[in-house]
Amino acid sequence: MTALLNRQIVLARRPAGVPVPGDFRIVESTVPDIQDGEVLIRHAYLGLAPAARLRMSETRSYRDPLALGDVVYGQGCGVVVQSRKPGFEEGDAVMSISGGWQDYSVSKGAGLDRIDTAVAPPTVWLGALGTSGMTAWIGLLQIGRARPGDTVVVSAASGGVGSVVGQIAKLKGCRAVGIAGGEAKVRHVVDDLGFDACVDYRAPGFADALQRACPGGIDVYFENVGGAVRDAVWPLMNTQGRIVVCGLIAEYNDGQLAGPGWFQILAKRLELRGFIMSDHASLRPEFVAEMGAWYAAGKITVKEDISHGLEAVVPAFIGMLQGRNFGKTIVAL
Amino acid sequence: MTALLNRQIVLARRPAGVPVPGDFRIVESTVPDIQDGEVLIRHAYLGLAPAARLRMSETRSYRDPLALGDVVYGQGCGVVVQSRKPGFEEGDAVMSISGGWQDYSVSKGAGLDRIDTAVAPPTVWLGALGTSGMTAWIGLLQIGRARPGDTVVVSAASGGVGSVVGQIAKLKGCRAVGIAGGEAKVRHVVDDLGFDACVDYRAPGFADALQRACPGGIDVYFENVGGAVRDAVWPLMNTQGRIVVCGLIAEYNDGQLAGPGWFQILAKRLELRGFIMSDHASLRPEFVAEMGAWYAAGKITVKEDISHGLEAVVPAFIGMLQGRNFGKTIVAL
Numbered sequence: 001m002t003a004l005l006n007r008q009i010v011l012a013r014r015p016a017g018v019p020v021p022g023d024f025r026i027v028e029s030t031v032p033d034i035q036d037g038e039v040l041i042r043h044a045y046l047g048l049a050p051a052a053r054l055r056m057s058e059t060r061s062y063r064d065p066l067a068l069g070d071v072v073y074g075q076g077c078g079v080v081v082q083s084r085k086p087g088f089e090e091g092d093a094v095m096s097i098s099g100g101w102q103d104y105s106v107s108k109g110a111g112l113d114r115i116d117t118a119v120a121p122p123t124v125w126l127g128a129l130g131t132s133g134m135t136a137w138i139g140l141l142q143i144g145r146a147r148p149g150d151t152v153v154v155s156a157a158s159g160g161v162g163s164v165v166g167q168i169a170k171l172k173g174c175r176a177v178g179i180a181g182g183e184a185k186v187r188h189v190v191d192d193l194g195f196d197a198c199v200d201y202r203a204p205g206f207a208d209a210l211q212r213a214c215p216g217g218i219d220v221y222f223e224n225v226g227g228a229v230r231d232a233v234w235p236l237m238n239t240q241g242r243i244v245v246c247g248l249i250a251e252y253n254d255g256q257l258a259g260p261g262w263f264q265i266l267a268k269r270l271e272l273r274g275f276i277m278s279d280h281a282s283l284r285p286e287f288v289a290e291m292g293a294w295y296a297a298g299k300i301t302v303k304e305d306i307s308h309g310l311e312a313v314v315p316a317f318i319g320m321l322q323g324r325n326f327g328k329t330i331v332a333l
Numbered sequence: 334m335t336a337l338l339n340r341q342i343v344l345a346r347r348p349a350g351v352p353v354p355g356d357f358r359i360v361e362s363t364v365p366d367i368q369d370g371e372v373l374i375r376h377a378y379l380g381l382a383p384a385a386r387l388r389m390s391e392t393r394s395y396r397d398p399l400a401l402g403d404v405v406y407g408q409g410c411g412v413v414v415q416s417r418k419p420g421f422e423e424g425d426a427v428m429s430i431s432g433g434w435q436d437y438s439v440s441k442g443a444g445l446d447r448i449d450t451a452v453a454p455p456t457v458w459l460g461a462l463g464t465s466g467m468t469a470w471i472g473l474l475q476i477g478r479a480r481p482g483d484t485v486v487v488s489a490a491s492g493g494v495g496s497v498v499g500q501i502a503k504l505k506g507c508r509a510v511g512i513a514g515g516e517a518k519v520r521h522v523v524d525d526l527g528f529d530a531c532v533d534y535r536a537p538g539f540a541d542a543l544q545r546a547c548p549g550g551i552d553v554y555f556e557n558v559g560g561a562v563r564d565a566v567w568p569l570m571n572t573q574g575r576i577v578v579c580g581l582i583a584e585y586n587d588g589q590l591a592g593p594g595w596f597q598i599l600a601k602r603l604e605l606r607g608f609i610m611s612d613h614a615s616l617r618p619e620f621v622a623e624m625g626a627w628y629a630a631g632k633i634t635v636k637e638d639i640s641h642g643l644e645a646v647v648p649a650f651i652g653m654l655q656g657r658n659f660g661k662t663i664v665a666l
Contacts, residue, residue: 045666046663050654116625123635138613139610163636185659188636235597243605244608245608265606270606274578291470311359330379
């Protein structure tokens with residue numbers, strides 16, 4: 001095979017805040033010969049996603065940072081030009097989740113899938129049928145557990161993920177409300193994508209407009225951006241609502257991804273859940289059976305901080321709030 | 334029946350910050366005659382819980398605020414002295430979740446349970462076998478989904494809820510690490526309650542000590558206090574860890590229960606969950622089937638923001654981070 005020229009975009013410098021062109025450099029090299037078990041792909045399209053910004057910083061997020069000189073991470077789809085791996089043949093249309101910002105990539109098969117261009121054109125396999133779409137689908141249905149009748153709010157509603165979130169929400173019988181920046185996007189989200197409403201976060205009165213668009217409150221918030229947009233969403237959340245932390249674009253350019261652990265929630269896929277015992281009162285018989293047996297068997301040690309008389313209630317309560325109690329605070333009357 | 338005297342602790346004034354004795358007042362009244370369907374209980378013990386502080390503020394939390402002059406909300410256990418409700422008889426030992434800070438209470442039966450003092454003495458029915466214990470049990474097992482081998486960290490570890498959380502964690506095969514204030518509590522948590530470790534949040538080097546106590550990171554954090562204690566926990570959370578938001582004692586005395594929505598998480602029982610699509614890659618066939626069918630049926634509208642040529646990648650990426658893209662960002666090579 002004649003030597004093929006590969007052009008690659010590499011990280012030349014770590015961006016400070018929003019990247020600038022000088023943070024990147026195009027280098028040229030010869031495509032290496034592939035080994036047994038490898039596939040060579042010529043990219044026809046690259047799909048760009050904000051999360052690529054994360055790997056440009058020195059701090060580890062959920063993936064290792066790029067080293068300076070590394071090809072920038074990203075998805076590509078195209079055609080197999082050479083295969084030494086069973087299951088892939090020359091001419092196959094494929095998508096590679098880690099093709100990178102380059103003309104050709106070599107894959108051992110991880111994150112490499114054949115795509116059916118009779119179902120949808122290649123670019124759609126980078127979008128609605130690719131990782132953007134699957135992120136929307138998993139996030140809304142598996143993580144957010146959206147149910148018919150729920151009000152679903154999604155930020156970055158005209159973007160690769162957000163546009164699919166709202167459309168799935170509609171297909172599943174939810175009310176879909178988008179948040180987007182600027183009149184053109186807002187119109188597109190409602191008129192073309194079929195959301196029930198969309199609110200412009202850059203317009204004055206954004207928080208009020210969001211509230212008007214969600215008269216029944218918000219059951220699922222699909223978080224793509226973070227920052228100030230989120231602040232308008234919080235007070236509208238309904239009891240037992242779900243917040244799907246998918247992306248924090250507004251915070252990716254911060255050096256430290258500060259804030260109240262939000263980036264930790266994303267990067268570590270944490271789950272935070274508030275609860276109140278009385279919501280689960282029907283489990284009391286099961287609880288009493290299990291705890292009663294443990295207590296009877298001497299497996300639960302109890303320490304009580306007992307005061308005496310009704311007059312002791314207030315001092316005991318104040319002491320408890322100050323951490324001066326030692327054990328369960330009880331007053332004997 | 335001779336008229337009985339009832340002493341009640343009522344809210345005289347809304348506390349500013351930590352309550353002071355003058356925020357409360359004891360009033361005396363005659364116990365009213367009960368009606369059909371009601372039970373009169375003489376309280377032997379009251380169980381105090383920090384959440385009572387919430388109802389003293391004017392802002393609604395997850396329950397309505399007390400009005401000035403209302404009896405303070407709280408649990409009581411005692412004996413039925415008169416019953417006009419089937420299922421309860423004079424002499425029955427009972428616990429009332431809403432008995433209030435008073436000598437006698439009248440109940441229609443909601444949150445009123447008979448207790449078996451052969452299983453445990455009445456005070457334990459206010460603690461490990463009462464709402465404190467059930468809160469611990471629900472929170473750790475249902476909400477936190479603690480599994481054998483997990484490291485469970487609980488704040489306010491010597492308190493009514495925390496002491497039970499750690500003991501259940503041990504019974505379920507977890508590593509239990511407490512956080513408590515002062516040497517005596519720390520010793521009690523390890524020596525008497527059997528936690529694997531306990532760290533003093535008031536001691537210098539608290540964050541480092543917590544890290545040493547959790548060499549494998551934290552899988553479940555049972556949050557009882559909020560504030561600065563939480564800040565030491567966050568960086569130690571493991572991937573796919575669970576944070577059970579049960580209480581925020583350190584923040585209850587703030588006028589506004591500020592912070593990044595933490596109080597909202599509790600009051601509204603919200604669930605926040607970060608996710609990354611690749612954790613769910615095994616669902617791809619199901620996704621492609623459903624989304625492919627929607628796309629083929631024309632139910633998914635796609636808008637692509639396509640640039641051309643490798644040189645266009647960096648400008649397109651920068652534009653996307655600034656919100657200048659319109660639709661899924663793709664570069665055709």
